[in-house]
Amino acid sequence: AQKITQTQPGMFVQEKEAVTLDCTYDTSDQSYGLFWYKQPSSGEMIFLIYQGSYDEQNATEGRYSLNFQKARKSANLVISASQLGDSAMYFCAMREGLMYTGNQFYFGTGTSLTVIP
């Protein structure tokens, strides 16, 4: 079974609107971490946001927030007030295990976001 599932290969959003990128994960570990990365067309991987499995509040970083629903095993990324520079591939990832011992990172297949002017 896939550890990370991103079901939206491509998404479009109007500039200044909010958009949600979906991510579901599969693990039997109690301790894990969830990440979102952005990959622009230039290819580099840019860390956006992190959520630990024991964190009770949803993580936020500027215009990015992570909608963490533990029971549903989902970790959706919400981008508010979309900008043209947000057009990129977005990857959801999971680290199984504690941050000190967890060694495997799993990535989803990505969602291509296009922001329309």
Place this chain on the structure above:
Amino acid sequence: DADVTQTPRNRITKTGKRIMLECSQTKGHDRMYWYRQDPGLGLQLIYYSFDVKDINKGEISDGYSVSRQAQAKFSLSLESAIPNQTALYFCATSDPWDEGGSNEQFFGPGTRLTVL
């Protein structure tokens, strides 16, 4: 200067050739990783290393080998390259003791490898 560097950035080679991709980091992290990215498949872990004496296979290690020459250097080798190893290769580092507590991965710029 970039914290995680990869050389070369682009490489075209022929089937059967031996290829080495190099990664260097100035972040002082003990943990280093090699991933490959294929279109539509996201990133897959090839090998990872928690320190100079610790090397571990990832999901797709067949056809690859690695060397951790120092804390700052982690090399990936393709002993006999084949066309389906054409991909974008990323090196990454992490620090499980970082302030944010995430053990996030810091990626290099990637090496685009084409095997003809």
